[in-house]
Amino acid sequence: MKNELRIFFTALMFYTRIPCPSNTDHSPDYINKATRYFPFIGWIVGGISFIVFALCSFLFEVEIAVVFSLIAGILCTGAFHEDGFADVFDGFGGGWTKIKILEIMKDSRIGAYGGIAIGFLLILKILVLIKLLAKIASNDYLTIFLIFVSYHALARLTAINIVFNSEYAREDETSKAKPIAKGHTSVEIVGAYTFGLIPLVILGFINPLLLMVILPLFLLYAYANRYFKKWLGGYTGDCLGATEQFGEIVVLLTYLVLWKYI
Template sequence: MIRTLFWRFVAALQFFTRLPLPRDLPQVPFHQSGAIGFFPWAGLVVGLLEAAVLSLALWLWPPTVAAVLAVAFVVLLTGAMHEDGLSDAVDGFGAGWDRMHILAIMKDARLGNYGATALILALGARVALTAALASELGAGSLFAALMAAHAVSRGAVLFPMLVLPYGRAEDTTSRAKPLVEELDYAAKLVATAGVLAPLTCLPPPVALAGLVAAAAAAAAWTRLCAHRLGGYTGDVLGAVQQTGEITFLLGILAAWKFI
């Protein structure tokens, strides 16, 4: 059992990062589908590494420069996977007029005006919020906040997966397809633990504000997908992660002003 959980965690890290991990997993499809519950745990690793890079950079440069370096590190670490999903999803919903057109635009590798604008705003928001964290929080709170942001935002991607069908069931080339198995009870418990673990390191009002903000963003994307697609796609999951991370950081920074 422990060995199975470990390999599922490794599969989640493989999916979300470019860390040098073993690529020849036994029963790869099985571990990929079981990796869903470990999405937040992979986020914990990404957040920990971002916080470490940010803390080291703050020794040499002011918060804004350090934040740029930390965010750039995360983009490299994840292969811009979530950023790509955000830009494709915004392009699709922004320019598409029906389900098939939206899906076709999302599948197109070219970047449109809507997607480019969303990408610039998202990266700018993450840099600004990370710099604000570095300026206002101590080292311990900084690590907790970034780890929680990445864990919660990756936990948020499970929301559309729980309530909507996969929108590209006919597409055998989709990278997300091996992961779109129904979440079992154990996976839900593992994912919940991964989301809650870093939140316990934050003041309860702060943790609640961030969690509610990220949940609201995930719910908004889910409603949009239900209305216009009748399901979700891998690109939408990337968009949920990006907006979840941003709204979580907005929530905790706002709440910190009142404690």
């Protein structure tokens, strides 16, 4: 139990900015094992985003509450995934070879491609969340909570699937994502799928139609995995961040479409 708690806190430290016990570190072995909790981190980030949304909705209109909920999520992760999303657009937008793409993505500065992509991503998230939440009764907090938690958890499961089925692309040790690329046991895979799917399964009891969100997410995973393998020979931490962000918007868009038939 003590060892499992250390693995969890390693995941919490690696994937968020939430304070952890002082003895938690970035041990490569524990970071590798921490992948089992990556979708569970989505529960935490999604739960915090929901709490902020619920509190703000008592004071402001739903549009403002949605913006504050997204800000809360970004603050929780330190824009960890958004940064990867921007880097991928910069890298693939400005590079035509594996070496050049990796070199651009490694640069901490954000370029035009990344800045524009992040802008459109946030606008789309805000608009879709506003439209989606407008279709749910304002006092149906359980459904709204599950929406927030599931879109974060499923997006992280989609990203971590690439780790389970691909190889790390960089040949050096300079990337912070390197430790999670050294292999996984069935415990990590089962843990990730369990935490990733539970919120969706509960939503499925509310309406089974919502389970169809798995289909576009699978297509996203298959395309992203193939694309990154084609150009890079595998993935990087930025690739995972981009996939996670694409996963979030795919889940939200799919929910919005499915809600027309609920």
